[in-house]
Amino acid sequence: MAFGLGLLIYSGWNIWSANQNQKESLAEAKELVNPESNKNNNQQEKMSAENFTANDGDVIGMLHLPAIDGELPIVEGTSEDDLEQGVGHYSSTVLPGQGNQILLSGHRDTVFQKVGELQLGDELIVDLPYGSYTYEIAETEIVDADDTTVIRDYPEEVLTLSTCYPFGFIGNAPERYIIYAYPK
Template sequence: MKTKVNSRKIIFIFSFVFILLGFWFSTKNAYTFVKGYMLFQTGQTKIVKSTEKSSKQHKHNLNQELLYSIRPEKGENIGNLLIPKLNATLPIFHGTDEEELERGVGHFEKSVLPGEQDNSVLSGHRDTVFRKLGEVGKGDKLIVETSAGTFTYKIRHVRIVDKDDRTVIVPKPRATLTISTCYPFDFIGASPERYILVADLISQRLT
């Protein structure tokens, strides 16, 4: 009788242990599955975001190529800058060396061309093409005519910065036109500052 009781007890203990082991294994597998699924989903999300980013970059590059199929050479005339406030039309040359600035407005070679997404930077001498630029300010319009079309910008910000301030040429998230000239306008000698106009593209007419 005692032997039967012990046998049942042993069977019960073994059964309980097996149930616990089964429960442990099933829980562990479920956790592993859920963890793996979450990692997979995270990976898929990253892939989708990466693909979307690549697609946007591709569209951005395509837009640049569509506006200008041929990039200008240094010293080449790329168009005109119109300043309605001054009733002025100024030629723009690709490059900002003295050779270009003596002829008109210079386009900073490392910046995008007018109309493109990002920061297109133009500069000129305060005592020649930009001698009246101080009369132009926030809310005024700037128009650039190039082989790609006519691009109209509206000035949203006027800055006076140190001559060595490099924030003038930093990239922008949208089509921006930045114009720079020496400041003060009546200063004799090498000017210590720069007069900066920052304008956003508000309309365009492509050719």
């Protein structure tokens, strides 16, 4: 019983800690993309998709999922630490406004809990310090967990969301749920 209680306390602590990290990242993201609250308005006005840079672990923006009332911080990188803060931007892909694939990943049991409720035609909005970008979901697919073919060059800009699948699976999920959305 002691082991079970210890495991329960440990799990509860991890969930609470992840929620706190995400709340802090969301507050930082809101301040970052809100020009009125940004202390460096002149610097923000000069920022563009071409000169925006970020380091792993930096909060870089927000992802809005209006259909499911989602408002999520975007963090540069996809390490476990990065994904505890919010949705991770896969660093080898571009950012909105740069004309190729943008890959955002998140855990199915934290930030992407409701992503399975999104439907074709729903909007996804990415807010970054240099602008706001709206995408429309055009396609979804389920692939093996080790399938890296979803990361590729595109002739046009595409926002790709990735999370583990099946959604209710306990443990390491064997597949990934992929959403493709194009600029609206």
